[in-house]
Amino acid sequence: xxxxxxxxxxxxxxxxxxxxxxxxxxxxxxxxxxxxxxxxxxxxxxxxxxxxxxxxxxxxxxxxxxxxxxxxxxxxxxxxxxxxxxxxxxxxxxxxxxxxxxxxxxxxxxxxxxxxxxxxxxxxxxxxxxxxxxxxxxxxxxxxxxxxxxxxxxxxxxxxxxxxxxxxxxxxxxxxxxxxxxxxxxxxxxxxxxxxxxxxxxxxxxxxxxxxxxxxxxxxxxxxxxxxxxxxxxxxxxxxxxxxxxxxxxxxxxxxxxxxxxxxxxxxxxxxxxxxxxxxxxxxxxxxxxxxxxxxxxxxxxxxxxxxxxxxxxxxxxxxxxxxxxxxxxxxxxxxxxxxxxxxxxxxxxxxxxxxxxxxxxxxxxxxxxxxxxxxxxxxxxxxxxxxxxxxxxxxxxxxxxxxxxxxxxxxxxxxxxxxxxxxxxxxxxxxxxxxxxxxxxxxxxxxxx
Numbered sequence: 229x230x231x232x233x234x235x236x237x238x239x240x241x242x243x244x245x246x247x248x249x250x251x252x253x254x255x256x257x258x259x260x261x262x263x264x265x266x267x268x269x270x271x272x273x274x275x276x277x278x279x280x281x282x283x284x285x286x287x288x289x290x291x292x293x294x295x296x297x298x299x300x301x302x303x304x305x306x307x308x309x310x311x312x313x314x315x316x317x318x319x320x321x322x323x324x325x326x327x328x329x330x331x332x333x334x335x336x337x338x339x340x341x342x343x344x345x346x347x348x349x350x351x352x353x354x355x356x357x358x359x360x361x362x363x364x365x366x367x368x369x370x371x372x373x374x375x376x377x378x379x380x381x382x383x384x385x386x387x388x389x390x391x392x393x394x395x396x397x398x399x400x401x402x403x404x405x406x407x408x409x410x411x412x413x414x415x416x417x418x419x420x421x422x423x424x425x426x427x428x429x430x431x432x433x434x435x436x437x438x439x440x441x442x443x444x445x446x447x448x449x450x451x452x453x454x455x456x457x458x459x460x461x462x463x464x465x466x467x468x469x470x471x472x473x474x475x476x477x478x479x480x481x482x483x484x485x486x487x488x489x490x491x492x493x494x495x496x497x498x499x500x501x502x503x504x505x506x507x508x509x510x511x512x513x514x515x516x517x518x519x520x521x522x523x524x525x526x527x528x529x530x531x532x533x534x535x536x537x538x539x540x541x542x543x544x545x546x547x548x549x550x551x552x553x554x555x556x557x558x559x560x561x562x563x564x565x566x567x568x569x570x571x572x573x574x575x576x577x578x579x580x581x582x583x584x585x586x587x588x589x590x591x592x593x594x595x596x597x598x599x600x601x602x603x604x605x606x607x608x609x610x611x612x613x614x615x616x617x618x619x620x621x622x623x624x625x626x627x628x629x630x631x632x633x634x635x636x637x638x639x640x641x642x643x644x645x646x647x648x649x650x651x652x653x654x655x656x657x658x659x660x661x662x663x664x665x666x667x668x669x670x671x672x673x674x675x676x677x678x
Contacts, residue, residue: 382447389402396418397593400414410481412477415467416463423478426593428595437623438589440554440589442588448470483590489580491551494540502675512612553677560616625661633647
């Protein structure tokens with residue numbers, strides 16, 4: 229039967245909206261009722277708590293042609309706010325950790341808490357690390373045997389101490405009773421001086437077969453002789469002492485040859501690229517503040533229709549044929565270890581052993597820090613990389629982070645890294661392999677350049 233023309237008509241969509249509004253109002257009333265019963269008589273209810281605001285990041289197309297990354301509003305954004313822990317979905321089993329443990333651990337006085345060892349004072353490692361992948365070197369630093377040197381570093385008593393010169397951190401040149409000379413980096417409250425990061429970088433370097441991190445051991449030594457050598461140095465107040473008056477640290481074998489900044493003339497970045505950098509690209513291989521300032525300038529020019537600053541017109545020839553592959557390995561290694569501080573003014577940490585000598589990876593104390601899993605300069609340094617050493621990729625695929633963690637746990641000052649740090653390393657290992665696969669899909673076999 230047809231409806232009467234005088235009967236009110238309800239639009240089905242309006243009816244649905246009305247019912248939704250009524251349901252929402254009822255739900256809100258039910259939610260508010262308990263709270264009101266407790267606080268409606270309070271003349272000054274507490275203000276709603278708010279989570280701390282995160283630094284604003286600007287997402288924009290990069291006019292340089294590089295993959296876009298979030299750009300901090302300030303070029304001097306604190307490093308702790310732009311480090312990354314890891315990225316990419318887990319395609320392989322991760323390091324086993326306790327369910328209650330978070331990937332990120334809190335920073336205390338600028339330093340992530342390193343676990344206290346359960347073993348007495350001693351030196352590391354108990355034996356020379358075993359190469360962990362096909363093609364990995366069976367020897368140590370720069371493919372030289374190091375078993376004897378490790379034993380000398382761990383067993384000799386300190387006979388003389390000389391305070392290191394320069395730098396933000398406090399370190400000491402020491403001579404041991406067996407004649408071995410080393411450089412001792414004690415535990416201190418400085419974000420770029422993690423003793424355990426030096427040790428962990430050594431273990432990882434040997435597991436991947438690079439042999440670029442100088443030979444070192446971990447040691448716990450009495451602080452009083454070092455305090456005398458430090459004299460009135462105000463940095464002594466930053467040293468972290470054990471209850472017995474000893475200090476943990478990394479004892480690094482002294483390198484007698486001069487250290488020279490690597491020859492990386494403008495445009496060297498094309499050595500590690502399967503396709504040339506766009507002429508107006510901004511190199512990420514520089515200090516963070518300069519990189520972000522340069523990117524912001526390119527973004528400003530793009531928004532105003534101005535041409536970008538031309539930086540890459542020619543690709544120089546490397547001074548040494550082995551340098552491009554070594555730089556590619558170093559970029560991968562720094563991404564794995566979270567070493568944010570490699571590239572600085574005048575290549576202060578991009579060094580060769582002697583003039584035109586091999587590239588070495590010295591000063592890894594800024595590695596293995598923890599922070600928010602945001603995209604950062606480390607991502608920007610990995611993204612342009614599209615030429616790799618074949619054996620490096622093979623070593624990454626074969627690396628067992630669980631086994632690496634067990635080797636570090638066996639260190640007399642172990643476990644060296646927390647489970648959270650190991651899981652972050654596994655995530656970054658997967659991220660590198662995903663990046664290599666993406667570059668291979670784009671450029672084919674050309675990505676395996678060495």
